[in-house]
Structure formats: structure tokens, C-alpha cells
Amino acid sequence: MDADVIIIGSGAGGGxxxxxxxxxxxxxxxxxRGDYLPREQPNWEAEAVFRxxxxxxxxxxxxxxxxxxxxxxxxHVGxxxxxxxxxxxxxxxxxxxxxxxxxxxxxxxxxAYKDLAPYYDIAERWYFAHGQAGLDPNEPPRDEAFPYPPMxxxxxxxxxxxxxxxLGLHPFPLPIALNRNASDPHTSPCIRCTTCDGFPCLVHAKGDAEVCGIEPALQHPNVRLIRNERVKRLETSADGRQIETVHTENGVYRARIVVLAAGAIQSAALLLASAHDRAPTGLANRSDQVGRNYLCHINSACLAIDPRRxxxxxxxxxxxxxxxxxxxxDPDFPYPLGHIQNLGKVTPSVLQAQHPHLPTGIVxxxxxxxxxxxxxxEDLPNPENRVxxxxxxxxxxxxxxxxxxxHRHLRASWRTLLHTLGYPIVLFQRMGIxxxxxxxxxxxxxxxxxTSVLNPWCQTHDIDNLYVxxxxxxxxxxxxxxxxTVMANAIRVAEHLKERFAEGRLP
Ligand SMILES: Cc1cc2nc3c(=O)[nH]c(=O)nc-3n(C[C@H](O)[C@H](O)[C@H](O)COP(=O)(O)OP(=O)(O)OC[C@H]3O[C@@H](n4cnc5c(N)ncnc54)[C@H](O)[C@@H]3O)c2cc1C
Ligand code: SF4
Structure with a gap:
């Protein structure tokens, strides 16, 4: 065995x-699969990041x-x-x-929510959540205040x-994961810059999974990270009930427990790519559900322009x-529409990088x-939306x-409100595939x-030592x-795995 647990991927779920x-x-x-994201000036350059x-x-x-x-x-790591x-x-x-x-x-x-709530508390502490309870009109109950004050x-x-x-709305401080010390801005790691949303943080003040997951984990001598190690295939025992080997571009690894955390698209692709004679449609796929029900938010960016200000x-x-x-x-459309939050400030360089054909003056x-x-x-599940x-x-x-x-209704409602607020020009851009x-x-x-690939502990129904x-x-x-939610759920699954190790219920 190379380890008790192999974790594939170091993002929100893996880290x-x-x-x-x-x-x-x-x-x-x-x-x-990736390396550390290089810390360099282009981290904060729109041209480098978006163009x-x-x-x-x-x-x-x-x-x-x-x-x-x-x-x-x-x-990348994180x-x-x-x-x-x-x-x-x-x-x-x-x-x-x-x-x-x-x-x-x-x-x-x-x-239910109550099963995740204690782990939301922990995840918010680990990821520097800044926020204020009591203002978000449909926020779920919480036992603890936010660990940091709102931005x-x-x-x-x-x-x-x-x-x-x-206008009768209930705007609330957006909970945000940054290492900001507002009481001492002089020494605060986060400097409140314009280059945050969509950019890597040059000064490592963003509460990302490298800073808040991998780095603290690597303080422990029992944790190892191998970078640039892309997993290509998983191989099972002859009875198909255990993952025996994890194959990368460079080698083969073994562990008692294997946790897949390569992201929703790549994790499904990896199970499909691991098909073999006895599992011709891919691993953990007796249900034929692997890769199905791909979900992605229906998103639009919106720029509201007040020419006077x-x-x-x-x-x-x-x-x-x-x-x-x-x-x-609207009684004629009695359905949920969705959530609205600010984007990071769209600067001339961000807009120019994304729309290079627009004249500089207009941008x-x-x-x-x-x-x-x-x-x-919210996007709704559909088995035909798949990897x-x-x-x-x-x-x-x-x-x-x-x-x-x-989504069209959300945009229309928001446009009307923005006009009322004094923004005569409202531009939308829908995000594509x-x-x-x-x-x-x-x-x-x-x-x-x-009808599902995983049981409630995120263990595959088919393979005893494979989790996601x-x-x-x-x-x-x-x-x-x-x-x-990915972070909180990972902590929940970790508690289950700790119990499993403590009780010796292992392959
Ligand atoms: C521009 C942008 C803005 C976003 N803004 C927000 C936001 O404000 N709030 C929010 O909640 N979410 C936001 N998200 C989404 C958020 O980043 C994801 O929901 C989250 O990272 C998902 O976690 P994950 O563990 O599923 O996957 P990831 O965090 O993507 O981690 C997957 C990891 O697996 C690695 N990997 C992939 N394939 C392999 C392989 N074969 N072998 C080994 N390693 C592999 C990857 O390199 C990666 O490190 C944003 C995402 C982007 C891109
Ligand atoms: S990128 Fe984000 S976290 Fe980093 S300093 Fe700027 S605002 Fe703060």
C-alpha cells in the first residue's frame, strides 16, 4: 500500500x-493532475487571465x-x-x-440540511467566511455566527x-471567503483589490482549497501531495468490489480507500475511462447513471449603467x-427564479480582454x-445532460x-428593478457550455x-472502497x-471515513 487513503484531485472536495x-x-x-499555480504578476492581469x-x-x-x-x-493545486x-x-x-x-x-x-449544518460551520471557519446572519431573507438556521464580520x-x-x-428588497452582505483583517488593513493579507473574481490571488489571501485545504493538511507528516500526476484509470479486484490500483501517467498506486475528487466532469470521465471487460460501461456504473444528470448553473453577467454617475x-x-x-x-409565474450577487468590479481591462473588438473609449x-x-x-437534472x-x-x-x-424571468425582473433604480442601460450576457x-x-x-451512483456517505454503491x-x-x-456545500460534504465524508478506520472496516 502507498497510503491508507488516495485522494484524486486537490480542489474544494479533495483539499x-x-x-x-x-x-x-x-x-x-x-x-x-496540475502543479502549483505560479505566483507571478500575470495572476492579476485581465489580459493574461481572460484573453x-x-x-x-x-x-x-x-x-x-x-x-x-x-x-x-x-x-492546479486547489x-x-x-x-x-x-x-x-x-x-x-x-x-x-x-x-x-x-x-x-x-x-x-x-x-437534510441538519446533517450538513455542523460541517458548514467548520467549512466557514476554515475558509475565512465573512458574513452577517439575519439579513438574507431565506438563509437556513445556523448555530454559530459567521466567523468573520461582513466585507x-x-x-x-x-x-x-x-x-x-x-424598493422593498432585502439585500444582504454576500458571504465571502477572504483572509481580510478589517480592523488592521495595514497587515491584512487581503487588500480588497479589483482582480479577485475569476483571478488567482497573487498574495494567497483568497480562501481557496490550496490555502485552506492542502497547505494545512501538508503540515501533517502523514500527508503527501504528488503534483503533475494525472490519474488515467482505476482498476478493480477480480470481483469488481474493490479498487486495487490507481494508474497515473507516471505510475501505479495502491490504497485501502480511494476518493475521487477530480471535479464533476473529470471524475465521471475517469470512471467511464476505466471500463474493462467485466465493466464495459465504466466503473461503479451498474445503474447506468455515471456521467448523467450533469448540472451547471444558468448564469448571466449583467452590467447596469448609470451614465450620470x-x-x-x-x-x-x-x-x-x-x-x-x-x-x-408574479402570480402568473409562481416559480423560483434564482439568486443575484455582485460580480467583481468589471474594469476596462477585464471588459477589453473579454470583448477585444470593442473600441477602447467605449469599454x-x-x-x-x-x-x-x-x-x-437553478438548472434541473436531466439524464440526457451528461458526460x-x-x-x-x-x-x-x-x-x-x-x-x-x-432565468428569462429573473433577468426581466432585475432589468425592471435596475431601470427603477436609475440605470437606463442594462446589458446581459448568458454563459454557454x-x-x-x-x-x-x-x-x-x-x-x-x-438511480444513483453513490450512497448517502458518497461511497459508490458498487465498489466498497471508492468514495467521491x-x-x-x-x-x-x-x-x-x-x-x-462541496467543502462541508467533504468534512462529513471525512468523519465517516475516520469512523471506518477506527472500526477497522477496511479492505
Ligand atoms: C471563475 C470561477 C469562479 C467561481 N466562483 C465561485 C464562487 O464565487 N463561489 C463558489 O461557491 N464557487 C465558485 N466557483 C466554482 C468552484 O470553484 C467549484 O464549485 C469548486 O472548485 C468545485 O470543487 P471540486 O472539488 O468539485 O472540483 P475542483 O475544485 O475543480 O477540483 C478538482 C481537482 O481535481 C484535479 N484533477 C482533475 N482531473 C484529475 C485527474 N485525472 N487526476 C488527478 N487530478 C485531477 C484538478 O486539477 C483539480 O485540482 C467558481 C469557479 C470558477 C472557475
Ligand atoms: S485577489 Fe481577492 S483575496 Fe486576494 S487580495 Fe485581492 S480581493 Fe483579496
Whole structure:
């Protein structure tokens, strides 16, 4: 054995699991496909990040019709949390139960909010969650206050909060994962810059899975990380009940327990790529559910422009709005619409990098006068939205989001409100298939082995020593950002694994 536990992937699910398991003393080997993301000036350059895609993969994937696209994702220690906007919200109570939407009803989770709540508390502490309880209109109950105070609104945003409240809305401080010490800005690791959402943090102040998961885990002598070690295939015992070997591009590893945390798309692809004579449709796939029910938020970026007023905000990602989360407020469309939060401030360089054809003067004017938002509607599960691998071994992603009518309503409601607030120009951009940031589903957990890949402990129904802790376990994605739930669930699974080791129930 090379370790008691092999963890494949070091992002939100893998990194948090490693930190959680490390103090127990079990030996842990983390196999990470990527390297440390280099700390260098271009970390904070929009041109490098968004135009040259310096930190994104060069891979080419295909959609259901065979059209090629470049996914906006990267492979690094810390996974996609290296780029995340660090908005970390808890799922709502009702997100664990069937919820009726315009285009269908979401499935129930095999666990309830109360099963995850203690682990949300821990994840928020580990990831520097800044927030304020009691203001988010449908926030779930919590035992502890947020570990850090909310990120303060800059004056323009504070006045916007008042104006939103005046219209009867309930804006709340967006929970955010940054290592900020507001009482001593001089020594605070986080400097509240414009280059946070979508950028890596040059000064390592973002609460990402490298800083808050892998680094603390590596303080323990029983934890090892091997970088640039891409796992290609898993091999089972003759009876198919155990993973015996983990094959990478460079070698073969063995462990008592194997945890897959390569991200929802790559974890499914890896199980499919591990097909062999006795499991011709892939590992852990007796249900034929591996890769199915791919979920990705239906997202739009929104720039609201007030030509009379410059928005001088630097750190803008401070407001969340959940007034449309449970219902639209329109009796003719009585469905949930989704969640709204600020984007990081769209600067001229960010806009120019993403829209190089626009004249510089127009880009500058738009960015100076805009306040920027991110709209999220829940995508609904559909077995035909799925990950498969084509004969060359590359990813094929079929995604036709379900619930787009509700997203149109969200945009229309928000546009009307923004006009009322004094923003006559409102621009939207819908995210397409390449925006895989909020990927989930593909290996969903559930009680029934016919309809799910994992049991409620995120152990595969078919293979006793194989677990999954990335975003693929989610049978529904809700309309809040997924990371905190991935982190909390990884801590929950770690508790189960610790018990399993303590009781000696091991292969
Ligand atoms: C631009 C951007 C903004 C985002 N903003 C937010 C936000 O504000 N809030 C939020 O909650 N979420 C946000 N997200 C989403 C968030 O990053 C993901 O939900 C989260 O990282 C998912 O965790 P994971 O463990 O499933 O996968 P990841 O964190 O992606 O980790 C997967 C890991 O597996 C590794 N890997 C992949 N294949 C292999 C292999 N074959 N062998 C070995 N290792 C492998 C990868 O390199 C990676 O390190 C954002 C994402 C992006 C890209
Ligand atoms: S805002 Fe803070 S955490 Fe984000 S990139 Fe800037 S310094 Fe890093």
C-alpha cells in the first residue's frame, strides 16, 4: 500500500477532505493532475487571465453535436477554487427537498440540511467566511455566527443597498471567503483589490482549497501531495468490489480507500475511462447513471449603467439578493427564479480582454459607469445532460439547460428593478457550455442503487472502497454557489471515513 487513503484531485472536495482527515493520522496520498499555480504578476492581469487563458486548460472538448469548445477550467493545486469568486453560501432548507420549478421538480437529497449544518460551520471557519446572519431573507438556521464580520460595502454600494431596501428588497452582505483583517488593513493579507473574481490571488489571501485545504493538511507528516500526476484509470479486484490500483501517467498506486475528487466532469470521465471487460460501461456504473444528470448553473453577467454617475468601487462583490429565490412575486409565474450577487468590479481591462473588438473609449466608459451583477437560476437534472468520452478519450459534454424560462424571468425582473433604480442601460450576457465553473451532478448520491451512483456517505454503491467528494455527488444544484456545500460534504465524508478506520472496516 502507498497510503491508507488516495485522494484524486486537490480542489474544494479533495483539499478539504485532506485537511479534515489529516489529524487522524491515517496516511494520505493526494494525486493532483496540475502543479502549483505560479505566483507571478500575470495572476492579476485581465489580459493574461481572460484573453490569453494563461491558467486555463488548452484541452478541446465537444458538445452533443460534436462542436468543439475550450472549457474555462484549469488544473492546479486547489482546483477551480484558485479562480473562484469566493462567494460561499449555504444551501437553503428547501433545497434539500423536492422543489417545484417552471420546468420540473428537483429530487430530494438523501440527507437534510441538519446533517450538513455542523460541517458548514467548520467549512466557514476554515475558509475565512465573512458574513452577517439575519439579513438574507431565506438563509437556513445556523448555530454559530459567521466567523468573520461582513466585507464592508464601499460608499457607492452602501448607497445602492439603501436604494434597494427602499424598493422593498432585502439585500444582504454576500458571504465571502477572504483572509481580510478589517480592523488592521495595514497587515491584512487581503487588500480588497479589483482582480479577485475569476483571478488567482497573487498574495494567497483568497480562501481557496490550496490555502485552506492542502497547505494545512501538508503540515501533517502523514500527508503527501504528488503534483503533475494525472490519474488515467482505476482498476478493480477480480470481483469488481474493490479498487486495487490507481494508474497515473507516471505510475501505479495502491490504497485501502480511494476518493475521487477530480471535479464533476473529470471524475465521471475517469470512471467511464476505466471500463474493462467485466465493466464495459465504466466503473461503479451498474445503474447506468455515471456521467448523467450533469448540472451547471444558468448564469448571466449583467452590467447596469448609470451614465450620470461613475462607480468608483474597487472591491464590489459585497451584495447578495435572494428576494426571487423562492418565488418570482408574479402570480402568473409562481416559480423560483434564482439568486443575484455582485460580480467583481468589471474594469476596462477585464471588459477589453473579454470583448477585444470593442473600441477602447467605449469599454472605458462602460466600465466606469457600470455596477456589475451575476444572476443564477437553478438548472434541473436531466439524464440526457451528461458526460461521455469520445473514442479519442476527450470529454463530450451534452448540456441543454432546463429552467431557462425562469432565468428569462429573473433577468426581466432585475432589468425592471435596475431601470427603477436609475440605470437606463442594462446589458446581459448568458454563459454557454464552456463556462463549466459551477459544474455538478454526474455521480449523484441517493439511497437507491438503481438511480444513483453513490450512497448517502458518497461511497459508490458498487465498489466498497471508492468514495467521491467533489461536486458530482449533488442530485440538485440549487441556485447558490456550490463550493461551500462541496467543502462541508467533504468534512462529513471525512468523519465517516475516520469512523471506518477506527472500526477497522477496511479492505
Ligand atoms: C471563475 C470561477 C469562479 C467561481 N466562483 C465561485 C464562487 O464565487 N463561489 C463558489 O461557491 N464557487 C465558485 N466557483 C466554482 C468552484 O470553484 C467549484 O464549485 C469548486 O472548485 C468545485 O470543487 P471540486 O472539488 O468539485 O472540483 P475542483 O475544485 O475543480 O477540483 C478538482 C481537482 O481535481 C484535479 N484533477 C482533475 N482531473 C484529475 C485527474 N485525472 N487526476 C488527478 N487530478 C485531477 C484538478 O486539477 C483539480 O485540482 C467558481 C469557479 C470558477 C472557475
Ligand atoms: S480581493 Fe483579496 S483575496 Fe481577492 S485577489 Fe485581492 S487580495 Fe486576494
Amino acid at each position: 478539504t477532505l485532506a485537511r479534515s482527515l489529516a489529524p487522524s493520522g491515517v496516511s494520505i496520498l493526494i494525486l493532483e 490569453e487563458h494563461r491558467y486555463h486548460t488548452q484541452e478541446c472538448w465537444h458538445d452533443s453535436r460534436g462542436r468543439a469548445f475550450r472549457p474555462i477550467t484549469g488544473y 482546483g477551480n477554487t484558485k479562480f473562484y469568486g469566493a462567494a460561499i453560501l449555504r444551501r437553503r432548507l428547501a433545497d434539500f427537498e423536492p422543489r417545484e420549478h417552471r420546468d420540473g421538480t428537483t429530487p430530494s437529497w438523501p440527507i 464592508a460595502h464601499e460608499p457607492y454600494m452602501a448607497s445602492l443597498v439603501e436604494r434597494l431596501q427602499h 461613475v462607480n468608483p468601487t474597487i472591491f464590489q462583490k459585497t451584495i447578495g439578493i435572494n428576494d426571487f429565490y423562492d418565488h418570482s412575486g 472605458r466608459w462602460i466600465a466606469e459607469h457600470s455596477v456589475d451583477w451575476w444572476l443564477t437560476t 461521455t468520452i469520445d473514442p479519442q478519450g476527450s470529454v463530450r459534454l451534452s448540456w441543454n439547460p432546463r429552467n431557462t424560462e425562469s 464552456a463556462a463549466t465553473a459551477h459544474q455538478a451532478g454526474t455521480l449523484v448520491f441517493g439511497e437507491n442503487p438503481q 467528494t467533489d461536486a458530482s455527488f449533488m442530485p440538485s444544484i440549487s441556485a447558490v454557489n456550490p463550493s461551500l
